Amino acid sequence: MSISLGTAGLGGTWQSASATVSASFSVSDALFALSALIWVILLVRYLRHGGVRWRNIRDDLHHPGQGFALAYVPIVGMLSAGHVSHYNLDLARGVYIFFGATAAIIAAGLVAHWVTGGLDSAPLHPGYLLPVVSAPFVSSVTASTLRYPELAAATFAVGILYWLAFGTVILGHLVANGGSMPIPARPTLTVLIIPPATGGLAWTAAHHGVLDPIAYGFVGLLLFTLLIIAFLLPDVRQQSFHYGYWTFSFPVATSTNFLIRWLAGTGTSGWQAATWVLLAIVSAVFLLLYASTLRHVLRRPARAVAQEPAPAGAAEAAVV
Template identity: 35%
Template sequence: MSGSVLRPNLFGIPFGLAGLAACWSAAAEAVHAPGSASGVVWALAAAAWLVVLVPYARQIARGRGLRRELADPTFGPFTAVPAMLVMLLGGALAPWSRDAGAAVFVVGLLATLLVGGYLTGQWILEDLQLAQWHPGYFLPTVGGGLIAANVAARLGFGGLASVMFGYGLVCWFVLGSIILARLFSQPMLPVKLRPTLAIELAPPAVAGNAWFAMHGGRLDQVALTLAGYGLLMVIVQVRLAPLYRHVPFGPGSWAFAFSYLQAVTFGLHWIAGTDVPGRTALVWLLLAVSTAGVLLLAALTGRGLVRRTFLPGAGTA
């Protein structure tokens, strides 16, 4: 990585792997897919998190400093992803050791709240222009809150889950209006930020998964409402597909992984809660497509690293 600059959107790699692990976990609930598969992917996500975290932390300590990283109007929102991953890994650890998993989750939750609160205050203080906003601004509070609700519910912290669901939902309503106003009224995002448009799909999917976790997988009016908005965002992603074809592959391309995989996980929870004809075949089809997509991203990442085209150089970051 010599001569390259690491930005926090690089944590999209372990984040995407965590999304795939969540798919396999949901499939285990839906059709008794092997739980060991999700364990392997969770382990890969944890390893990838460490592989990115160590050099990224070293770069911050030797260069820009954490405050400047948080204040970056483009990459600042992505600084919440490492802490969000800690929450997810805590939830994954809980089946083997609930106490250890809960402790890891609490550490990730506190870090997520601190980063989300700091960034929200930063956005109030800074003279941000509307054109500088992008869907990555959902991550610290919307994503952080809804992921926290999901994991808290699975750990049995029902009250905390409700608090964090409200936290994420209100932030989604507030930030969503700003971000959509930016996308509707301002020039198109810069080319390398266009993959963040995939994050528009994440809030309804992540909220839906959290709601299922909080209510035992029961289909109700809230789940139906979230599914309706999620359907709109799926159609939007199809319409944006021609735009994505012209984006050069890089760390930002992993933005597709977690967002799309959370939508797949939402679908798997729906299948688990209904009597869908051919449900087993459908679950395995969704798993195959999801796994193939992540493997493709991993292969393209490996090729880019070998060719030294994946990471930005110090002069282009």
């Protein structure tokens, strides 16, 4: 799901650029269509392999290393609902309510499992922030887009509370035990970028793009986190390409999205040119990811790919 999530994130970035510097909205359409196609294929495969049974879903949700991955299904659904609203508001609202409720149920189930000892056997990493922090922030952004201000405020509050709670625990664990994280799972460190980026987008969407002190606070948090990630690049770098590289995609896309909205809100000289530069850079990064993924698939037979055992920690990296 990391490919679908990242592609939807890039679609959102192009959508923001189309609203601020008149970038082509059709590019955003194409990206969301690609994200939906990948999403449907993976979801069908999951359902065909037992995902329709509640017992299997419960076991997957309680998996100590990968339980949080189920939340990516409704997150992509909510992002897509925000895009569909440009064509059919009523349909988008129905899609959003369904996936928003699904995201809330999954997040609540995860928290209930975690607080009863469900993470005792799993090393903590920032990937756990996505279902309980980023999903509520994405829900808030979409609710504002769909003109549900009260729901936007409610889900924003959920994201803030659990960002403070789980973010503190996970960051403290990383500081104390960061050296023990398996190398294939280290790209998940870039997920630290997502809460300030999605939280900033949620706040600015609720305030119609106006930059107030709180919005600038999110900008500061994002820029400082990006600086931390810059120092971590030697640690998250992998020896060879694998699907875990897509872990970088959504953090890159959503942070660029927020920076584009910030530049538009400042209205400073040259903000349009800076927006185009950011859009070109993030698009080039994704083109490189798509090309590398295609090359990775073509170099190995499909059967070998399906049967190859994942190295320790790679599963967590691949699903983010």
